Amino acid sequence: MADRLTLDHLATEGRLPAARDLDLRTTAEQVALFAAQDARAVAAVAAAGNAIAAAVDLAVARMRRGGRLVYVGAGTPGRLAVTDAAECRPTFGLPDGRVVAVMAGGDDAMSRAAERGEDDAEAARRDLGAVAPGPDDVVVGISASGRTPYVLAALAAARAAGAATVAVVNNPGSVIAEAADVAVVADTGPEIVAGSTRLKAGTAQKLVLNTLSTLTMVQLGRTYGDLMVDVQATNAKLVARARGIVVAATGVDDDTAESALVAADGRAKVAIVALLAGVDADEAARRLAAADGHVRAAAGS
Secondary structure, three states: HHHHHOOOOHHHHHHHHHHHOOHHOHHHHHHHHHHOOOHHHHHHHHHHHHHHHHHHHHHHHHHOOOOOEEEEOEEEEEHHHHHHHHHHHHHHHHOOOOOEEEEOOOOHHHOOOOHHHHHHHHHHHHHHHHHOOOOEEEEEEOOOOOOOOOHHHHHHHHHHHHOEEEEEEEEOOOOOHHHOOEEOOOOOOOEEOOOOOOOHHHHHHHHHHHHHHHHHHHHOOEOOOOOOOOOOOOOHHHHHHHHHHHHHHHHOOOOHHHHHHHHHOHHHHHHHHHHHHHHOOOHHHHHHOOOOHHHHHHHOO
């Protein structure tokens, strides 16, 4: 096991030749180097496109059965996981508990470093056990190195419980990738500051999680085209956004959209179906329920 835990062979732990004189460069040159390396993160995610698509298909199939998307990470990957999970509810109107994040060190680790937690395999088994994964769930383990003991132990526990598993890693040939049903390898290479994988490795992880959760929600009917029709209008900005979404989806004017939203108790999706199908809000809600939340099917288009 010791050879698996060594870091010196990992690309993300290497030194970037272009950054050897980082401290001697002008500020503008330093910024340009960062931008160039961030572009590599985008390219690495694009290269992993087929694996990301497989992960989305896996998540959609399980969540259609009532399952959950469960993220597991330590350090930066854990914080990115918590952020993505938290944003699914207001963006897509998802009930609490459908996208969950399990982070080494718990809530305290969101605002302060808790590096020791990433080595605690027993804590991983305990933390994941509290979520109680099952055959309808997908557990996504995120690790730049691909060898984080906390994440590896959580994936093993998830598989033992019958859950599907996905790995999101930044080094090829990792043990975490080998342990998952689907492995997303965003090979980002060395960082500008050697070993600081909160940089472009973290950027790639954020992009992968954005893509995974968003496209899963799209296929589950949580959007209408590119519109966030399940947005939760809980502040002034989001109320205005909901009205704009209804206008964009139906072509009505602002006043008509506002009236439809009032009748639909602020639910943009219901207002849209009511306007497109020429029915009242109650009938629109019934049609949406019968269509499993898909606007096109509910509106008959």
